[in-house]
Amino acid sequence: MASLTIRKLDDAVKTYLRLRSAKNRRSVEEEVRVILRELIEGREEPLTPFAVPPATSSAPALQRTGAVPEASVTLIIGGGIAAYKSLDLIRRLKERRVEVRCVLTKAAQQFVTPLAVSALSHERVYTDLFDPQSEFDAGHIRLARDCDLVVVAPATADLMAKMANGHADDLASAVLLATNRKVLLAPAMNPLMWTNAATRRNVAQLQRDGVVLIGPNSGEMAEAGEAGTGRMSEAIEIAAAAERLLRPPVPKPLAGKRVLITAGPTHEPIDPVRYIANRSSGKQGFAIAAAAQAAGAEVILVSGPVDLGDPQGVTVKHVESARQMLEQVQAALPADIAIFAAAVADWRVANEGEQKLKKTAAGMPPLQLIENPDILATISKLTDKRPPLVIGFAAETEHLIDNAKSKLARKGCDWIVANDVSPATGVMGGDRNTVHLISRKNGGKDGEIAVDSWPVMTKEQVAIELVAHVARSVTDKSLEPAS
Ligand code: C5P
Numbered sequence: 001m002a003s004l005t006i007r008k009l010d011d012a013v014k015t016y017l018r019l020r021s022a023k024n025r026r027s028v029e030e031e032v033r034v035i036l037r038e039l040i041e042g043r044e045e046p047l048t049p050f051a052v053p054p055a056t057s058s059a060p061a062l063q064r065t066g067a068v069p070e071a072s073v074t075l076i077i078g079g080g081i082a083a084y085k086s087l088d089l090i091r092r093l094k095e096r097r098v099e100v101r102c103v104l105t106k107a108a109q110q111f112v113t114p115l116a117v118s119a120l121s122h123e124r125v126y127t128d129l130f131d132p133q134s135e136f137d138a139g140h141i142r143l144a145r146d147c148d149l150v151v152v153a154p155a156t157a158d159l160m161a162k163m164a165n166g167h168a169d170d171l172a173s174a175v176l177l178a179t180n181r182k183v184l185l186a187p188a189m190n191p192l193m194w195t196n197a198a199t200r201r202n203v204a205q206l207q208r209d210g211v212v213l214i215g216p217n218s219g220e221m222a223e224a225g226e227a228g229t230g231r232m233s234e235a236i237e238i239a240a241a242a243e244r245l246l247r248p249p250v251p252k253p254l255a256g257k258r259v260l261i262t263a264g265p266t267h268e269p270i271d272p273v274r275y276i277a278n279r280s281s282g283k284q285g286f287a288i289a290a291a292a293q294a295a296g297a298e299v300i301l302v303s304g305p306v307d308l309g310d311p312q313g314v315t316v317k318h319v320e321s322a323r324q325m326l327e328q329v330q331a332a333l334p335a336d337i338a339i340f341a342a343a344v345a346d347w348r349v350a351n352e353g354e355q356k357l358k359k360t361a362a363g364m365p366p367l368q369l370i371e372n373p374d375i376l377a378t379i380s381k382l383t384d385k386r387p388p389l390v391i392g393f394a395a396e397t398e399h400l401i402d403n404a405k406s407k408l409a410r411k412g413c414d415w416i417v418a419n420d421v422s423p424a425t426g427v428m429g430g431d432r433n434t435v436h437l438i439s440r441k442n443g444g445k446d447g448e449i450a451v452d453s454w455p456v457m458t459k460e461q462v463a464i465e466l467v468a469h470v471a472r473s474v475t476d477k478s479l480e481p482a483s
Contacts, residue, residue, distance in 0.1 A: 076152040078107065082222075106127070126143060159173070216229055253471035262329060286303070292337075294467075317332070346372055380412035397422040
């Protein structure tokens with residue numbers, strides 16, 4: 001087996017290997033082994049990190065590095081000693097599944113080399129506004145727009161001045177002028193430059209223009225004996241700020257709340273093979289469960305037999321009959337909010353056959369029906385474990401609002417979501433719903449009822465809207481839904 005002397009390799013290859021092995025925290029020898037293994041296994045890891053993408057397509061030929069990135073950043077590296085931190089910033093962004101394409105100003109190249117930046121970003125590096133390779137198809141426009149965010153780190157006093165005044169005499173300033181993306185600046189400069197009136201004016205102008213700043217921090221400067229405000233934020237702080245802009249935190253208004261939901265039909269057995277059922281698909285209840293979970297709630301979904309997959313992150317209890325549903329609902333208490341969207345069968349067969357009922361000469365067997373427990377009414381009338389907000393559904397085929405209003409009173413719940421399920425509406429089993437939210441005004445104190453009619457929406461939209469109303473009511477500590 002031939003042995004390989006790293007020392008004897010081309011300089012460019014050696015540099016690449018050193019950078020790549022340092023980045024992956026492996027020895028150069030181990031890195032070579034990994035590259036050979038990847039080659040044999042046919043992975044997409046680029047062998048040369050500074051390969052120029054073919055200049056023929058209008059979209060940037062991005063080199064993929066295995067995991068599919070979810071966001072992309074154009075990183076402009078300005079000319080300052082803090083530029084070395086931008087190498088770490090590239091790594092930190094890539095860790096967060098962010099693809100990074102870098103622009104280096106002329107001054108930046110005094111501090112970091114395009115080769116190092118290219119090796120870390122796995123992309124070609126852009127340095128020149130008049131580069132025929134990238135500019136024949138307006139490369140600076142693509143760098144400005146084919147990304148989700150533009151980050152400038154370090155943002156020098158000069159680059160910020162150019163930006164504030166709309167200059168475009170090099171690639172970095174042209175990208176900043178041409179972008180319609182959010183821009184994040186990480187300023188880095190001497191404290192006197194930072195406090196200079198001109199920089200103050202430029203910063204104020206940039207903030208008015210909607211540019212976001214991270215830092216600068218205070219501390220010692222690179223210049224011996226100098227200290228003050230002007231140090232560029234650490235790479236990890238800039239990456240976190242970029243992530244907040246790329247993936248803003250989703251509000252979780254129901255965090256810490258336990259929401260109990262029923263959904264679907266119930267099956268009431270006649271004998272071991274037959275049952276009474278209805279046409280409920282469970283879609284509305286499942287959509288509410290998913291929306292409540294997305295709003296941060298702990299969700300327990302008690303579902304009758306449906307053809308739907310369990311929503312992610314939701315505890316699902318599968319049941320068949322109304323009595324089993326009630327049992328699971330009671331076991332799930334206490335809850336902060338209970339939403340009863342199930343189409344529970346009102347009756348069950350009293351004389352359920354132990355064996356399959358047979359046709360007999362005596363004619364049809366008599367089916368005697370008895371009433372099922374009313375889960376909504378039972379839970380609404382609890383004295384000890386009653387959830388503070390109980391919501392029922394009213395599926396009606398006529399006199400929708402009037403029936404829903406009387407249901408609110410009869411069942412003792414706080415809100416009723418009324419929907420017309422007459423066959424012409426296609427609501428039962430369909431994807432859309434028209435609902436009216438019926439509630440006691442003022443939390444029921446003056447006996448008045450409020451009706452809030454919503455436009456036709458998908459069941460998912462109804463769910464999101466209902467959960468938003470629930471979240472508002474929980475925050476307001478009032479049971480009256482906001483309209
Ligand atoms: O009485 P009706 O079926 O029209 O009421 C509908 C509301 O009552 C829905 O919220 C439904 O989930 C609930 N319900 C129940 N238990 C029953 C019947 C209905 O929880 N047995």
